[in-house]
Amino acid sequence: MVNLIKKGILLMAGVVVFASSCRDIGTPKPRGFFRIDLPEKAYKLTEVEMPYRFEYPVYGRIETDVSPTAEPYWINLFFPEFKARVHISYKEVEDNLYFLLEDNIRFAYNHVVKAEAIDEHIFFDEENDVYGMLFEIRGDAASPVQFFATDSVRHFLRGSLYFQTKPNKDSLAPVVSFLTEDLVHMIETLRWND
Secondary structure (H helix, E strand, O other): OHHHHHHHHHHHHHHHHHHHHOOOOOOOOOOOOOOOOOOOOOEEEOOOOOOEEOEEEOOOEEEEOOOOOOOOOOEEEEEHHHOEEEEEEEEEOOOOHHHHHHHHHHHHHHHHHOEEEEEEEEEEEOOOOEEEEEEEEEEOOOOOEEEEEEOOOOEEEEEEEEEOOOOOHHHHHHHHHHHHHHHHHHHHOOEEOO
């Protein structure tokens, strides 16, 4: 009986040593995302005849908005490399500035359901009569960046960034950050054609 107990202990020790020597296969790696190579920043001035002009990235292209609801001077700034588009709409200010401002702020805050936070950046260029606000919507929102700019007398411009893919803040974060810099540059170079 003692020999049987000794053999049992030896067998247990052997199993423990064998089990501890096996490689730990660990947990599966989380799903990864494709690496995105971002182009070098460079800008050019809009050449289309509109009541406004600005500098936009050379890796983007301006297209006339042909949607059924489009109005004059509405354009899309398309970034094929990122499958992204900035819808830009223009309105003349005609005793409707308060409505345009409220409508655009409400439109940005409609994303609060999916947003983790909404950061506001104010633009105030008194020399060129450009006043505006940019909204960075953090989280899985359909439009992660929106903005508006106005001279508060005649012109009102608004824009929204959209991707042709399901929103995913983790995979889109580098591109959203990259394009946000371009939109800030666009607002800072915005001029009105009177």
